[in-house]
Structures are given as C-alpha cells and as structure tokens.
Amino acid sequence: MSERRRPAEEYVVIRHRPGYKIRRTLILVAFTVVAAAAGYTAGLAKGGFRFSSVQASNEVLEDELETLRGQYREARQQLVNLERGRAIDQQAMNEARRTIVELETRISSLKSDLTFYKNIMAPSEVSKGLQVDSLALSPDHPSGAWKFKLVLTQVGNNKSYISGVVAVNVIGMRDEEKEVIALRDLSQDIDDLGIKFRFRFFQNVEGTLVLPEGFEPLEVQVVAQAQGRKSSQAERTFDWDELTES
Known part of the structure; x- marks a missing residue:
C-alpha cells in the first residue's frame, strides 16, 4: 500500500x-x-x-x-x-x-x-609653503557680532619657522557702492592693518568683528605675506554667504 x-x-x-x-x-x-x-x-x-x-x-x-x-x-x-x-x-x-x-x-x-x-606633514606637490587654510565665522547672538577664526599653515617643510603679516579685508556694498573695510576697522581684537604671524606648523587668528550699519558683506579677502628666507605669498577669497550659511 x-x-x-x-x-x-x-x-x-x-x-x-x-x-x-x-x-x-x-x-x-x-x-x-x-x-x-x-x-x-x-x-x-x-x-x-x-x-x-x-x-x-x-x-x-x-x-x-x-x-x-x-x-x-x-x-x-x-x-x-x-x-x-x-x-x-x-x-x-x-x-x-x-x-x-x-x-x-x-x-x-x-x-x-x-x-x-596630514596635509601639513604630507602635502601634494602643488600645495607647499605658506597657505591660507580656512576661515570660519559664527554669529555672536547677544551682541549681533561675528566671531572669526582664520587658520594659516606651513605645508611641507616645517623644520624652521615662517613669519610675516596677513591682511584681511571684508568686501561688500553700502549705499549701492562697493566698499572694502579692513578687519582692523571691524574688530577691537586687531590693532594693525597687517596681522603678524610666526609659526612652524599652523597659527590661528581669532576675534570678533562688528559690521557697520547699512553694510552688506559679500566676500572676505585674505592675503598672507611671508618674509625673510621663506618669502612667499598666499591669497584666498571666501564667499560671505558660504561662510555663514550654517
């Protein structure tokens, strides 16, 4: 069966x-x-x-x-x-x-x-020497000001110090006209038109800036000039909206 x-x-x-x-x-x-x-x-x-x-x-x-x-x-x-x-x-x-x-x-x-x-210690061939690495802006809400942090680096040969001055300008519009204002005129933390620096690897430039009434910022221009044996120049322009979009 x-x-x-x-x-x-x-x-x-x-x-x-x-x-x-x-x-x-x-x-x-x-x-x-x-x-x-x-x-x-x-x-x-x-x-x-x-x-x-x-x-x-x-x-x-x-x-x-x-x-x-x-x-x-x-x-x-x-x-x-x-x-x-x-x-x-x-x-x-x-x-x-x-x-x-x-x-x-x-x-x-x-x-x-x-x-x-890593970028400082092992750079590419096209990015050596004095560099304007970054610029950060963050709002200081109680005062209506902006906190800034600028980072300068020496890429590649870090065995000796690099020194010089860096100038920072805020470019914008006021009364329908283009205007360039030095960071010294916007921040009580900066005394000189050219901010002195001296470092081996990197250096931060920090402080607070206040924009004048009626001024609409568009860009921030940074020009760093190394002096002496390591004479060189690094320049970089940052868009204000990109810096403050977060």
Whole structure:
C-alpha cells in the first residue's frame, strides 16, 4: 500500500497588535459587570426569589464583582506597565540617537583634524609653503557680532619657522557702492592693518568683528605675506554667504 500523504502544513499569519489583549480584557470585564448587574436587577424585579436565594445570589455576585475588580486592577496595571515600558523604550531610543549623533559629530571632527595634519606633514606637490587654510565665522547672538577664526599653515617643510603679516579685508556694498573695510576697522581684537604671524606648523587668528550699519558683506579677502628666507605669498577669497550659511 502506498504511504498516505500528509496534508501540507498550513501557517496562519496573525497581525501583532500591541495592547490588543489588554483592551479586550478590559472590554470583557466591563461587559461582565454590566451583564451581572442587569441579571441581578431583573431577578429582583420578577419577585420570584426568596430572601435566602436573593442573599445567596448577592453573595455570589459580590464575590464575582470582587474577582472582576481584581482582574480589572491587574489589567489596568498591565496597561500602565505597557505604556511605561513604551515610554522607557522611546526614551532609551532617543538617548541612543543623541549618542550616535554626538559620536558621528566627534568622528567627523577627528577626521577633519586628521586630514588637516596630514596635509601639513604630507602635502601634494602643488600645495607647499605658506597657505591660507580656512576661515570660519559664527554669529555672536547677544551682541549681533561675528566671531572669526582664520587658520594659516606651513605645508611641507616645517623644520624652521615662517613669519610675516596677513591682511584681511571684508568686501561688500553700502549705499549701492562697493566698499572694502579692513578687519582692523571691524574688530577691537586687531590693532594693525597687517596681522603678524610666526609659526612652524599652523597659527590661528581669532576675534570678533562688528559690521557697520547699512553694510552688506559679500566676500572676505585674505592675503598672507611671508618674509625673510621663506618669502612667499598666499591669497584666498571666501564667499560671505558660504561662510555663514550654517
């Protein structure tokens, strides 16, 4: 006789609905309480029960009601625990996301710093000597001023110091006319038209500048001039909107 084939196993997909079981329990509890109360009232209305029967029924109902109350409290506590668990999970998730963002920001900063030092120590053939590396601007909200940070670097041969002066000018429009303003006239941190520098690897020039009323900045021009045996010049122009877009 041929072996009887077993029917193929069937799988039923049930959608997972968080909290559904608890809500269903609460509904059943409420329905049971209402039905019990209605039955008890109807029995009294018929008048067919003796006092002893009514008393016994009342005791049974009280027991059932107490049981249902216990189930209700348990269901409510489960619901509270569920909602509390969700809140904790969400809080943990938000904390994890913040940590990830902080780590990503830190990693990006470290990568930028690493690239910066690598470029100084191992430059390409076309980028050696004095360089205007970067210029950063950030708003100083309470005062309406701008904080600036200019970075000059010496790429390649760092065995000896490089010295000279760097001039920074802000180019813009005022009263429909082009105007060039030296950084010295915008910042109390800068005293000279040419800012002196001397370094082996890099040097930062930092401070705060305040734009005059009615002046619309367009560009920032930086010209660095090395003096002495390493005489050279580096020039770079930065777009104001690109510097302040973040």
